[in-house]
Amino acid sequence: METEVEGGSSSGGLVQLRKGRASVVNLPDQWFILCLSSELRKKPIVRELFGTKLVLFRDGAGKVGALLDRCPHRNVPLSEGAVHKDGTLQCPYHGWRFDAGGACRFIPSLPGEPDGKARRALAFPTREQDGFVWVYSTPAEKGEPSSAPHVFAYKDKPGYSTVTQVVEAKGTLYSTIENALDVPHTAFLHRGLFRSESRGISITAKVHRTKDRVEAEYVGEPRPPGAIARILSPSGGIVTHFDRFILPSVAQVEYRIGTENHILVDSVMTPVSDYVTRIYAVVTFRARVPHWAIQPFIKPLALKVFQQDAVILEKQTETIHRFGGEQFVSTEIDVLGRHIWRLLRAAERGEKHGAEETDEVSLVV
Numbered sequence: 001m002e003t004e005v006e007g008g009s010s011s012g013g014l015v016q017l018r019k020g021r022a023s024v025v026n027l028p029d030q031w032f033i034l035c036l037s038s039e040l041r042k043k044p045i046v047r048e049l050f051g052t053k054l055v056l057f058r059d060g061a062g063k064v065g066a067l068l069d070r071c072p073h074r075n076v077p078l079s080e081g082a083v084h085k086d087g088t089l090q091c092p093y094h095g096w097r098f099d100a101g102g103a104c105r106f107i108p109s110l111p112g113e114p115d116g117k118a119r120r121a122l123a124f125p126t127r128e129q130d131g132f133v134w135v136y137s138t139p140a141e142k143g144e145p146s147s148a149p150h151v152f153a154y155k156d157k158p159g160y161s162t163v164t165q166v167v168e169a170k171g172t173l174y175s176t177i178e179n180a181l182d183v184p185h186t187a188f189l190h191r192g193l194f195r196s197e198s199r200g201i202s203i204t205a206k207v208h209r210t211k212d213r214v215e216a217e218y219v220g221e222p223r224p225p226g227a228i229a230r231i232l233s234p235s236g237g238i239v240t241h242f243d244r245f246i247l248p249s250v251a252q253v254e255y256r257i258g259t260e261n262h263i264l265v266d267s268v269m270t271p272v273s274d275y276v277t278r279i280y281a282v283v284t285f286r287a288r289v290p291h292w293a294i295q296p297f298i299k300p301l302a303l304k305v306f307q308q309d310a311v312i313l314e315k316q317t318e319t320i321h322r323f324g325g326e327q328f329v330s331t332e333i334d335v336l337g338r339h340i341w342r343l344l345r346a347a348e349r350g351e352k353h354g355a356e357e358t359d360e361v362s363l364v365v
């Protein structure tokens, strides 16, 4: 839902500027990454999704359970409990035990087997894939998931290396996705890392939106002069560049430089709460230069870029709060923003068929 913020006044003056809405969405029936597989061992852990706390644990068979972090008995957080040796999660208050599906399997002092159904904890479907724990944003009792988690196309493919990075931004899901796919700020905020300030070269962005994604293909772009592209491809070469947003929360940047250099960055975003977004960035790349020579540079450079983005996103969020809502003004070179927002809103409303749209935009880099 969009959040309507109070504070407007019809009497004029500065107070009138303090009003607006914030681009906050709630996305049911979608998969999100809640933790790395390696973070989930013997102890239960707590994670937040759309501002709601879930407890994650592994049952006796190693399968991941995701339950609402609220014991159905007297509402104590289940994450304060422990995994029993039978693989159930035991509440720390009266010792009720729940399996990964949320059924109550044991109640101390209650004779016989408890009726698991009536005393269930709310459970969410889980998948473990590519070293990540994915959780579905609609409870399991509503039926089988209607989709599968995102697949990293080049992870573990021959010839490719992978670097994974987890970072958190103080921004809405929408602002964080737009930031990851926004070209104009790269030449300014990240001067020298991706692009230097404008070289005055006109390029074209071909935009194509379908029901679950929007893609911008940048045509006519020379190899960026920044550090990242120089490391990947010292000799330059023809550049193919795609930016994509894939529902519900994947920002994907793909570069091919020459025939041998290919980099695909999947930033999978988790809406922790309205104004906090966690980013699981998976960088897969293939390069002519030996990977051992570039691998050490990728993480520090990516972190540097992210740090600059994180500072800006936090300031943006502070300002939005201070003014009581957003008042965004856009031009045609804000290529993907409005498409991202339309897709998010359609997903929020559960619409299965969005209208297709194509567009062509010129910009100078």
Ligand code: FES
Pocket (backbone or CB within 6 Å): 071, 072, 073, 074, 075, 076, 091, 092, 093, 094, 095, 096
């Ligand atoms: S509150 Fe959890 S068992 Fe009583």
Ligand SMILES: [Fe+2]
Pocket (backbone or CB within 6 Å): 179, 180, 185, 186, 189, 190, 305, 309
């Ligand atoms: Fe950025």
